[in-house]
Amino acid sequence: MAWPQITLTKILIAINTKKSFKFQGVNTLFSALSHEHASTRFDFTLVKSSQMSKSELVDPTYVEKVKEYVNKQPLVPAYLQYKGLVHQHLHSFNYFTSTDMQYILSANSLVSSDVDPHFYLRYTNIYVGEPTLDEEFISKKVTPQECRLRDATYSANIYVDVKYMRHRNVLVEKKGIVIGRLPIMLRSKNCVLYGKSDNELFKDHECPLDPGGYFIVRGVEKVILVQEQLSKNRILVDVDKKGEVCASVTSSTHERKSKTNVVVVKGKLYVKHNSFTEDMPIVVVMKALGVVSDKEIAMMVGHESQYLTTFGPSLEECSQLHIFTQNQALEYIGRRLKITKRLSKTYADEARDLLAGVVLAHVPVEGVNMLPKAIYFALMARRVIQALNKTVDIDDRDFVGNKRLELAGQLLSLLFEDLFKRFNSDLKKSMDKVLSKQNRAQDVDLVRLLQLQVDSITQGFSRAISTGTWSLKRFKMERAGITQVLSRLSFVSALGMMTRITSQFEKTRKVSGPRSLQPSQWGMLCPSDTPEGEACGLVKNLALLTHITTDIESEPIVKLVYVLGVEDILTVQAIHRPGNVLVFLNGLVVGITRREEEFIKDFRTMRRKGKINEFVSIYFHNQTNSIHISSDSGRVCRPCIIVENGVSKVTREHMKELENGILTFNDFVHQGLIEYLDVNEENDSYIAVYENEIIKETTHLEIEPFCVLGAVAGLIPFPHHNQSPRNTYQCAMGKQAMGSIAFNQLERFDTLLYLLQYPQQPMVKTKTIELIGYDQLPAGQNATVAVMSYSGYDIEDALIMNKSSLDRAFGRCIVLKKFGTNIRRYANGSFDRIVPTSKIDGKIPFKGAILDDDGIAAPGERILPGQIYVNKQMPVSLANETSFTPAPLSYKGAVPSYIDKVLLTSNGDSQETVKVLLRQTRRPEIGDKFSSRHGQKGVVGLIVPQVDVPFNDQGICPDIIMNPHGFPSRMTVGKMIELLAGKAGVLEGKLHYGTAFGGSKVEDVSKTLIEHGYSYSGKDYLTSGITGEPLQAYIFMGPVYYQKLKHMVMDKMHARSRGPRAVLTRQPTEGRSRDGGLRLGEMERDCLIGYGASMLLLERLMISSDAFEVHVCMKCGLLGMKGWCTGCSTGRHIVQMKIPYACKLLFQELQSMNIAPRLVLDDI
Structure with a gap:
């Protein structure tokens, strides 16, 4: 049978036209061709040549098969509208206040007295009120913005309803008793902003785009970071440090937390627990749990020979110990328990109580029936044997399914449980103290006793959130770094912080396992957003829909x-x-x-x-x-x-x-x-x-x-065209970019605030930009960039800036710094005061020139270095109220600033505060750092007048000239496509999309450029601004979104000739803020020694550092004082010489340890 010849051309025509290609006749099916358009199906059905005419071969029949796909993108904003970007924090906090608190109250509802058994107190209900601030014994509603300005804590009262026995048979019920204050998470159900419209938020001076999910404690915004933990109550089979297989389970209940291990030692299985003094044979433990028959125990582990063979030695060991009954097993375990104070119980009872309550605490037991625990131990043993025989793999600790994330609600729940138990034990002590008094005529005032303990819960919460240290005495848990100050550097940095996940894993350990990108993180955690350095891979971020x-x-x-x-x-x-x-x-x-x-x-x-x-x-x-x-x-x-x-x-x-x-x-x-x-x-x-x-x-x-991708990585246009580390770099730099932080940014009094004067939304957007509101609070400007080499000032990623662009406020920013002081009140009634400056010879001195009549600088005034902005005075002594000493606040900056705002207020403790906000407007200068959205960072290398900058045939000059060597090794093709799409968008007046795995196509963009008379490649014909001649090559030029980063040369520049010195060593202090010196370290010293530059060494390490004149005795070689040697009791052999003060200090410290360093001197 002859088959017709099908030319490849015919098949390719069908592929290119994206149509189904069918030959009619007998069903002889060819396999479908696979290619990138998996949506196109091809069925090739051929027939014998005798049944097919030539015309049929030449003109095949085309059958249209069009499948319409659903655009699912609207589901993403619908999800975020329903959940929000920080919904997990809010949901967790709401669950804590509404449900978890009730559980904790029920578990600790009864407080009884040891002195009077008839007297008891029972909690019946608990709830959290609305945020208030106490002012002079009056409680008033408060908004978050007021707490920020007044350095107060945004918190609400915790109320309880109680019943208690007053006399032998009189039950009293009280409702709404305050037991403490709980800091409230912004935008949670207890927050005043919950459910408010945009207009109502504006009235409360809040930004509608602010995600919430953080706390305000003493005026500082604090975030409880998401904590990564291994999952509790699950069997995890792993290899321990000795290389032995081990099954472990961390039990966690409201009452108890403990860890139980089943380990292999010399082929036998043992149970390891903190309460045992030694490892217990697993068969002994199972017998103690009520499964006495060896056959039954073996059957619980497994019927097959692999289980029986491996488990056999463990059964033999039990019989060698002569343990055959439950009581014998309990006695054996009871004698090996870590119990400091033995009660009147027998060893068996001690062991029974421990097995029922502490070991595998999460497995519930009813009465004396401990069969569920025996089954659980058998399962652990089975898993160990499977791992030993390699029939089942050991568990992967880094698999996301084996991890659990702890949120603010769970962490606050642990803290509240600990504080509440402490509160109840203190209450019990107070009750017993009152009840034990002889002849107590009046009833116990329980409400007063409760109110005396209020501060313990309030301060416990405040201290934990302020310091970030969770110390729970009950669970012996000490964890640091749980909270961080919310980064308000840019809108994105705050958002990124809300989705950040941190782990308690040691950052110094160089282990690749926990740091590597796991396949199980797909769609759950962002693959790009992780810091560089020691925290790489350990600090992660949530993906958009997690x-x-x-x-x-x-x-x-x-x-x-x-x-x-x-x-x-x-x-x-x-x-x-x-x-x-x-x-x-x-x-x-x-x-x-x-x-x-x-x-x-x-x-x-x-x-x-x-x-x-x-x-x-x-x-x-x-x-x-x-x-x-x-x-x-x-x-x-x-x-x-x-x-x-x-x-x-x-x-x-x-x-x-x-x-x-x-x-x-x-x-x-x-x-x-x-x-x-x-x-x-x-x-x-x-x-x-x-x-x-x-x-x-x-x-x-x-x-x-x-x-x-997560919220931060989603801002990068065309990230799928970039080399992956570049996206990671941008995730870090996008958080350092200046822009707008919130709609209420000019009403804030932050310690340090960077604002871009004219932020623009990018010409090339992504869907994520619209979803998170970055287009309303952007952090960057669209710059026209020419990719070319121009002078030698653009090497190593340096940028060349157009001076006229800077004159038109490209990259111009405002830096706002807060300074302030408290007006303290002292015990004797005296207090600090602020007074106007006094005139000298009828003139106001330079230092007080900008002060107003109230002794505080007036808003709008220009302040020069050394001038006073708050003329404060403090009482000399607390005994005498009349004499005061000056303690003014003076400006220590290097360049002049302006007084932006002044705030006089008092915090929750009625302490008066003066805050002064200083403003500087800065234009970009050589050394300032800029970056595109593709991890391409660089400093300004040269600022060129516009007349010297190349221009195209429309007279357009670039704002930035970038060296082309930034592309080949970095492979940031996304930046090239952004330039093309931005250029096309400018020409047709629309914004293009560069969303990951989608966005505008290069073909469509190039077509737009051609339609407007430009080259499809984005290259332009440029003329030199210096010579007026055409450049010898076409230049790739177009708009790219550039970010100005917070690293400015004005904040880094530092030098000193002389200045303050450390008290102990008399060497120059360290750090720019303390006007310190530049350290010549050990390696630098080694270089100077290597070059033999002895006089330079002397000058750097002694003369310019801590030269000190000492008296040395030439006879004994010890240091003398004032021309006298105390060792020789003479002054005849004393000579003067200079040594470093730190060296003199070392000699004296050695002498204090009974080591006498002696200087051997010669006349020169």
């Missing part, structure tokens, strides 16, 4: 699991019989099932119908043959579109209803169109990135691929 779960009640889930056909684990005889699949809920075994696929399918159906909370996840673990259900807090998850039978459930009609406001994002979740997947459930799913990649096995579809 959600962090809060605790979900597990009782209804357990009931549902049993309804769906799971057998209770306590009723099952042989747990590990073939076909049995274990079902776990939050790390606890709840039962077994034999129809795992149906169970998982039914469970997911129930979740999609809204019968179960949308954040509960379920997945099947292949290697351990088990089903895991999770409803705990701290899991990272993200929304994905559900795909069924190869079709996305979100249709064009749904998107229209969303755009018309009929549906919200929540409706998509409740209607089963979108569901949240955590990292573990993602492993069970088959997710398509684009709709045209959906195949039969696909279960989910990404909402938008650009959502894998």
Whole structure:
């Protein structure tokens, strides 16, 4: 049979026209060609040549197959509108105030007295009020802006309702008793800004774009960073430091936290716990838990020979110890416990209590039945044996599914629990003290006792958030660096800080595992936004659509699991019989099932119908043959579109209803169109990135691929065209760029504030820029950039600036610095005072020239270095109220400034404060740092008059000239495309998009340039401004968005000839702020020694540093004083010489340790 010849040209025509290509006839199918447009399907059906005419071969039939794809982008703003960028912080704090506080109160609701058993107090309710500020015994409502200005804490009262017994049988009920104050998170349900419209926020002097999610403590904005932890209550199999396999579980409940390990020592399994003095054989522990039969214990671990062989030595060891009953096992364990004070209990009772309450604290036991714990230990042993026999891999600690993120709510919950327990123990002591008094006639005033303890909770919260140190005595937990000051350098830096994740991992350890980019971080954590240096990979940022779960009640889930056909684990005889699949809920075994696929399918159906909370996840673990259900807090998850039978459930009609406001994002979740997947459930799913990649096995579809990036990395245009480290550099520099920080920026009194005078929104935007509001609060300007070499001042990334552009305020910024002082009141009633400056010979001296009649500088005045802006005086002694000493605040800056604003106020403690804001306007100068949005940073190398700058045929001059050597090694193609798209946008009057994995196409942009008479490549014909001749090459020129960074040469420049010295060593002080010297270090000293420059060494290290004249005795070689040697008791041999003061100090310190350094001197 002869086959017709199909030329490749015909096939390529079909591919290029994107049409389906069909030959009619008998079904002999060729495999479809694969190419980049996976959306185009080709079926080639050929027939025998006898049945096909020549004309059919020449003119094949084209059949159109057009599949329309749904634009899902509106789902992203809908999600952010429903959740917000910092929703996890707010959700967590709201959960703490509404639910967690109630749980903590219920667990500690009773306070009873040891002195009078009839007297007790019971808490019945707890709630948080609205933010207030106490002023002269009056409590008034307060806004966050007022707290910022007045250095007060934005906090609200915590109220409790109590019942207590007054007499033997009189029960008294009191409501609304204040037990302390809780700092309130901005934009949470307790905040005054919650649910307010933009206009109402303006009235409260707040910025509508400010995300909230932070606290204000003593006027300082503080963020509780998201903390990364290993997941609790889960078995993790790992290799310990000795290289042995070990299964560990960290139990965490409201009552107790402990760690239990199952380790292998010389082929036998042992249980390791802090309460045991030595490792306990696992069989002894299981017998102590009530499983006495060796056969039963072996069956709990596994029936197969691999388990029996490995577990055999452990069973033998138990029989060698002659332990056969539960009591013998308990006695054996009881004698090996770390208990300092033994009560009247027997060893067996001690061991029973410890096993029931402390070991595996998260596994619940009912009465004396400790079978659930025995099953759990058997599972741990089974996992260890599987890892030893290499049938199951050990767990990856860096896998995101094995991590939990702790938010502000959980951390405050831990802190409140500790403070509340301390509060109750102090209350109990006070009660016992009052009740133990003889002949107490009056009743105990419990309300007064409660109010006496108020400060302990208030100060506990304030201290923890101010210092960032969480010290919990109950759990022996000491963690530092939990909070940080909110960076207000730019709008993006504040936003980036709200999504930052930090871990308690030691930053100094050079380990690559925890730092590397894990595949499980896809869509959950931003791949680009991580700092450089020691924190690289340890500090991460959340992606755009990430959600962090809060605790979900597990009782209804357990009931549902049993309804769906799971057998209770306590009723099952042989747990590990073939076909049995274990079902776990939050790390606890709840039962077994034999129809795992149906169970998982039914469970997911129930979740999609809204019968179960949308954040509960379920997945099947292949290697351990088990089903895991999770409803705990701290899991990272993200929304994905559900795909069924190869079709996305979100249709064009749904998107229209969303755009018309009929549906919200929540409706998509409740209607089963979108569901949240955590990292573990993602492993069970088959997710398509684009709709045209959906195949039969696909279960989910990404909402938008650009959502894998975070809020900061999302600002980069065309990031998918850049080398990846460049995007990481931009994430760091984007936070240092000056711009607008908020709509209320001019009403703030920040310590240091950088503002760009004329910020512009970029010509090339991304979808993220619109979503986070960066286009309303930008940090940069569109500069016309020419890529060419111009003089030698542009090497090493230096930029050449056009002087006329700087005259027209390109890169001009305002620097605002706050200075202030407190008017202190002293115990004897005296206080500091501010007085006007006094005239000398009828004239006001230079230092006080700008002071007003009240002794404070007037707003708008120009202040010169050395001038006073607050003329303060302090009492000389507290005894005498009449004499005062001057303590003025004078300006120490190098260049003149202007008094921008003056604020006179008092904080919450009624302490008066004076704040003065100084303003400088700076234009770019040589040495100032600039950067594009592609990690291309450089300093200004030269400022050139416009007449010398090249110009194109329209007379347009570049604002910045950049050296072309910045491109080849950096490979920032995104910057080139940005220049092209920006140029096309300027010509046609529209903004282009450079969103990741999308955005404007180079072909379309080039077409626009050609239509407007420009080269498709973006190159222009330029004429030299110096010679007037055409340049010898076409120059790549167009607009690029440039950021001015905070690093300015004026703030770095430092030199000194003489100045202050350290008291101890008499050497120059260190640091620019203290007018210190420039350190000549050990390496520099070695260089000078190497060159043999002895006089230069002498000059640098002694004459210009700490030369000191000493008297030395030539006879004994020791230091004398005032021409007298105390050792020789004579002054005849004393000579004078100069040595460094630090050297003299060393000699004296050695002498104090009984080491006598003697100088051997000769006459020269």
